[in-house]
Amino acid sequence: MKKIVEIKNLVHEYARRDSEGNVAEIVRAVDSVNLEIEPGAFVAVLGANGSGKSTLAKHLNALLMPTEGTVLIDGKNTEDREKLLDIRKTAGMVFQNPDNQIVANVVEEDVAFGPENLGVPTEKLEKRVHDSLKAVDLFEERKKSPNRLSGGQKQRAAIAGILAMRSKCIILDEATAMLDPVGRKQVLQAVLELNREEHITVILITHFMEEVIEADQIFVMKQGEVVLSGTPRQVFSRKELLEECGLTLPDAARIAWGLKLKGLSVRTDVLSMQELEEELNGIGVSHGGV
Amino acid sequence: MIRDITIGQYYRTESVIHRLDPRVKIVGTLCYMISLFTFQSFAGYLAAIPFFAFVLLLSRVPFSYTVKGLKPVFVMLILTSVLNLFWTEGTVIVRLGFVVVTWEGLKRMIVISLRLILLIIGASVLTLTTTPNQLTDGLEHLFSPLKKVHVPVHEIAMMMSIALRFIPILIEETGRIMKAQTARGADFETGSVLRRIKNMFPIFIPLFVSAVHRAGDLADAMDARCYHGGAGRTKLHPLHYTGRDSAAFFVLLLYLLLLYFVKRYIPY
Amino acid sequence: MSILLDHVNYIYGENTPDEKQALIDVSVEIKENEMIALVGHTGSGKSTFVQLLNGLEAPSSGTVYYQGTDISEPSFSKRELRGKVGLVFQYPEYQLFEETVIRDVQFGPKNMGFRDLDIELYSFEALKKVGIGDELLDASPLSLSGGQKRRVAIAGVLAMQPEFLILDEPAAGLDPAGKREIMELLKSLHEEKKITILFVSHSMEDVAEYAKRVLVMNEGRIVLDGRSEQIFSYQKELEQIGLGVPQSVSLVNSLKKHGWDIKGMPIKYGETVEAIYEAVTRRSGGSI
Numbered sequence: 048m049k050k051i052v053e054i055k056n057l058v059h060e061y062a063r064r065d066s067e068g069n070v071a072e073i074v075r076a077v078d079s080v081n082l083e084i085e086p087g088a089f090v091a092v093l094g095a096n097g098s099g100k101s102t103l104a105k106h107l108n109a110l111l112m113p114t115e116g117t118v119l120i121d122g123k124n125t126e127d128r129e130k131l132l133d134i135r136k137t138a139g140m141v142f143q144n145p146d147n148q149i150v151a152n153v154v155e156e157d158v159a160f161g162p163e164n165l166g167v168p169t170e171k172l173e174k175r176v177h178d179s180l181k182a183v184d185l186f187e188e189r190k191k192s193p194n195r196l197s198g199g200q201k202q203r204a205a206i207a208g209i210l211a212m213r214s215k216c217i218i219l220d221e222a223t224a225m226l227d228p229v230g231r232k233q234v235l236q237a238v239l240e241l242n243r244e245e246h247i248t249v250i251l252i253t254h255f256m257e258e259v260i261e262a263d264q265i266f267v268m269k270q271g272e273v274v275l276s277g278t279p280r281q282v283f284s285r286k287e288l289l290e291e292c293g294l295t296l297p298d299a300a301r302i303a304w305g306l307k308l309k310g311l312s313v314r315t316d317v318l319s320m321q322e323l324e325e326e327l328n329g330i331g332v333s334h335g336g337v
Numbered sequence: 338m339i340r341d342i343t344i345g346q347y348y349r350t351e352s353v354i355h356r357l358d359p360r361v362k363i364v365g366t367l368c369y370m371i372s373l374f375t376f377q378s379f380a381g382y383l384a385a386i387p388f389f390a391f392v393l394l395l396s397r398v399p400f401s402y403t404v405k406g407l408k409p410v411f412v413m414l415i416l417t418s419v420l421n422l423f424w425t426e427g428t429v430i431v432r433l434g435f436v437v438v439t440w441e442g443l444k445r446m447i448v449i450s451l452r453l454i455l456l457i458i459g460a461s462v463l464t465l466t467t468t469p470n471q472l473t474d475g476l477e478h479l480f481s482p483l484k485k486v487h488v489p490v491h492e493i494a495m496m497m498s499i500a501l502r503f504i505p506i507l508i509e510e511t512g513r514i515m516k517a518q519t520a521r522g523a524d525f526e527t528g529s530v531l532r533r534i535k536n537m538f539p540i541f542i543p544l545f546v547s548a549v550h551r552a553g554d555l556a557d558a559m560d561a562r563c564y565h566g567g568a569g570r571t572k573l574h575p576l577h578y579t580g581r582d583s584a585a586f587f588v589l590l591l592y593l594l595l596l597y598f599v600k601r602y603i604p605y
Numbered sequence: 606m607s608i609l610l611d612h613v614n615y616i617y618g619e620n621t622p623d624e625k626q627a628l629i630d631v632s633v634e635i636k637e638n639e640m641i642a643l644v645g646h647t648g649s650g651k652s653t654f655v656q657l658l659n660g661l662e663a664p665s666s667g668t669v670y671y672q673g674t675d676i677s678e679p680s681f682s683k684r685e686l687r688g689k690v691g692l693v694f695q696y697p698e699y700q701l702f703e704e705t706v707i708r709d710v711q712f713g714p715k716n717m718g719f720r721d722l723d724i725e726l727y728s729f730e731a732l733k734k735v736g737i738g739d740e741l742l743d744a745s746p747l748s749l750s751g752g753q754k755r756r757v758a759i760a761g762v763l764a765m766q767p768e769f770l771i772l773d774e775p776a777a778g779l780d781p782a783g784k785r786e787i788m789e790l791l792k793s794l795h796e797e798k799k800i801t802i803l804f805v806s807h808s809m810e811d812v813a814e815y816a817k818r819v820l821v822m823n824e825g826r827i828v829l830d831g832r833s834e835q836i837f838s839y840q841k842e843l844e845q846i847g848l849g850v851p852q853s854v855s856l857v858n859s860l861k862k863h864g865w866d867i868k869g870m871p872i873k874y875g876e877t878v879e880a881i882y883e884a885v886t887r888r889s890g891g892s893i
Contacts, residue, residue: 094780095780095781095782095783096750096751096752096779096780096783097750105557108560108561110557110560110561132563132565135560135561135562135563136563139561139562140558140561142554142557142558142561144551144554146506146551147550147551147554147555147558148554148555148558149502149558150498150499150502150555150558150559150562150564151470151498151502152468152469152470152498152501152502153470155573156470156573156574159572159573160559160562160564161562161563162571163570163571163572163573164562164563164564164565164569164570165563166569166570166571167571168571169571169572169573169575172571172572172573173573176573193502194505194506197647198647208562209562212562212563224778225777225778227646227647227807228807229646229647229847230647254780254781256781293780293781293782293783294780294781294782295781295785298810298851298852298853299852299856301874302853302856302874302877302878302881305874305875305877305878306878306881306882306885309878309882311882311885320852320853320855320856320859323856324856324859324860324863327860327865327881327885328863330885330889510699513694513699514699514700516656516661516694517694517697517699517700518700518712519661519687520659520661520687520691520692520693520694520762521687521700521712521713521716521761521762521765522684522687522688522712522713522715522716522717522765523712523716524684524716538702539700539702539712542702543699543700543701543702546699546702546747547699
């Protein structure tokens with residue numbers, strides 16, 4: 048099956064200029080990244096601020112061009128100007144700041160913005176906007192001004208705007224970073240449903256560990272490189288490396304690690320408190336029985 | 338609430354005028370405004386005032402709302418009235434030292450100030466009954482022939498629409514930055530004019546930085562959603578003329594005819 | 606030394622269609638040398654609450670006292686109050702405006718009318734405290750990373766030598782390392798400089814780890830006020846208003862419910878690990 052995302056040896060460099068405008072240094076924001084994503088997958092890219100994860104994200108939408116290497120989206124090279132709209136339509140992007148990505152003054156018109164640009168005829172537009180708003184549970188708010196929405200609702204409106212383009216893939220570029228816990232939950236819930244029910248590929252870029260527990264695969268970035276990849280269990284078992292990357296384990300795994308360091312033989316790759324509790328009950332019983 | 342500030346104060350209600358196509362309203366307002374300049378007599382108002390009253394009644398906007406628009410031009414109104422009253426030559430009614438009031442002056446004052454008032458409250462009916470979005474849409478359509486001579490009509494309309502979206506956000510942000518600097522002991526209320534202008538820097542600079550930042554973000558977001566100018570763009574709610582709009586044009590025509598006959602057959 | 610709110614009400618947009626009572630009969634005292642977390646939903650009144658503490662907003666009714674003086678009295682200097690009760694807004698990096706880091710930090714102390722020598726001293730100290738090195742003093746604030754900007758902004762308030770430091774979501778948007786740096790900074794300001802800290806947070810984990818006292822707001826009221834351990838024993842109540850407790854606390858509560866003998870009410874990470882470890886040891890008869 049064709050990969051939805053295929054990145055080969057991607058390097059992205061930019062020049063940092065001093066106050067006089069001279070090139071002070073060349074910064075390598077993304078360094079020799081190779082990765083492939085299957086259609087329908089739920090993938091997370093983890094990394095601290097400045098790890099290059101957002102730069103990577105912008106390559107997936109052809110907002111940036113590789114310095115070296117290639118990025119293929121659904122088989123199409125992002126450097127191919129002819130395919131630009133096609134690529135952007137395939138891989139929609141939700142950005143960090145909810146306010147700065149809403150274009151129109153009415154929610155439904157903003158959702159329509161993408162397909163309008165693609166020239167979708169009006170009769171079809173209405174249905175797309177309707178369906179997309181329903182999918183993120185914002186239909187009731189369709190006539191409102193975006194300024195009237197909460198942060199979580201604004202991000203869901205942005206997701207609806209991507210759905211209305213019939214994208215195969217949604218990239219969330221730290222889209223939950225500025226939200227409160229309620230908003231964060233809403234947004235995650237919305238993309239998880241889309242992933243499971245509509246088989247839309249989700250690429251979640253974040254530094255919140257709790258958000259990546261359900262991911263099929265995680266890529267961890269540090270200083271522009273992918274230093275670790277695997278399932279959540281595999282990734283969470285690499286405590287030291289994660290800490291070097293400026294990340295922390297989810298709480299359950301953190302407590303498990305604490306117990307292990309004290310000498311208990313517990314599994315440390317637990318994903319939830321429930322799992323940890325079962326694990327602890329297991330230890331209690333096995334030892335209690337002796 | 339600050340986020341509800343709308344440019345031109347849209348008055349939200351249900352009316353025939355509200356539902357008219359914005360293009361009809363823009364053209365209608367323009368015709369009406371120009372028509373006010375076509376006569377110098379009282380008689381013209383026999384057509385203009387009833388027409389305005391008729392539209393206002395249909396629009397269900399309270400008269401007091403339209404009058405609000407006069408506030409900013411009040412001084413100008415008084416000034417032109419005085420100038421016309423005292424500086425027109427003709428048959429003298431009153432003479433008080435060097436101050437002379439003439440019949441012609443009195444007539445001119447009434448004609449001109451009535452014209453100004455009708456002009457402004459008439460125009461305000463357009464903004465009171467049309468959302469800024471519809472206005473932008475309407476203007477884009479009306480000016481679209483200018484595209485042929487390479488006027489970026491779509492881009493200008495898009496810019497207006499984006500400005501409308503971000504003005505409330507930036508106003509709110511100004512308030513926030515102002516508070517943050519006040520919390521650092523800044524004072525925006527005392528001192529000389531120069532001092533006060535200087536004191537604004539801690540507000541304007543962050544605001545400017547933020548606006549540039551937002552613009553960059555928005556440009557990315559628009560690119561990401563396949564924006565590539567107006568070519569090939571469709572619309573969720575395209576503008577359509579309906580029977581209602583034809584009727585409106587007909588009424589407008591009636592008004593212009595009425596004005597013509599009034600001018601022609603009533604000499605005052 | 607204290608800030609006291611006495612039966613404070615705050616009505617937002619009075620006599621407009623959007624009229625909303627943001628604070629309802631709030632009475633609370635913030636004392637010397639406290640470490641307080643303020644939690645609550647978006648829209649529960651937290652932002653209004655913190656702005657009352659330094660006189661940026663005035664109550665619709667009720668009184669705010671600083672050191673026993675009604676701050677609404679005309680003779681009371683609001684500017685001085687803002688120096689004593691430092692308020693750091695959410696995303697404070699957006700308030701930086703000077704050409705250099707050091708000059709931005711000096712803005713507050715200058716407004717306070719301190720002597721030149723003190724202005725310099727306080728600003729250097731504050732920047733040092735937040736971990737901004739000397740090499741960055743003359744850099745443009747715009748050239749810094751997000752976390753650094755945030756710390757410069759906090760230094761700008763610290764340089765006014767406040768006795769109370771109020772922060773609205775100081776860690777919002779930062780990555781785990783940046784977040785820990787900020788929270789550790791608050792902890793050390795509290796412990797070493799004896800500054801009273803009140804921080805707004807959405808992270809129950811941070812609250813458990815760093816606060817000694819917790820104020821819980823819901824729909825304009827302070828619904829819970831007490832020591833952290835006490836507050837987190839109200840798991841059900843907190844969940845009802847959509848806040849909940851730290852995950853580790855729900856683990857401990859669940860273990861207890863299933864017959865585990867866990868002593869006390871551990872809420873911090875270290876305490877939790879220790880308590881569970883001991884419980885496991887006891888359960889297996891010390892034979893691990």
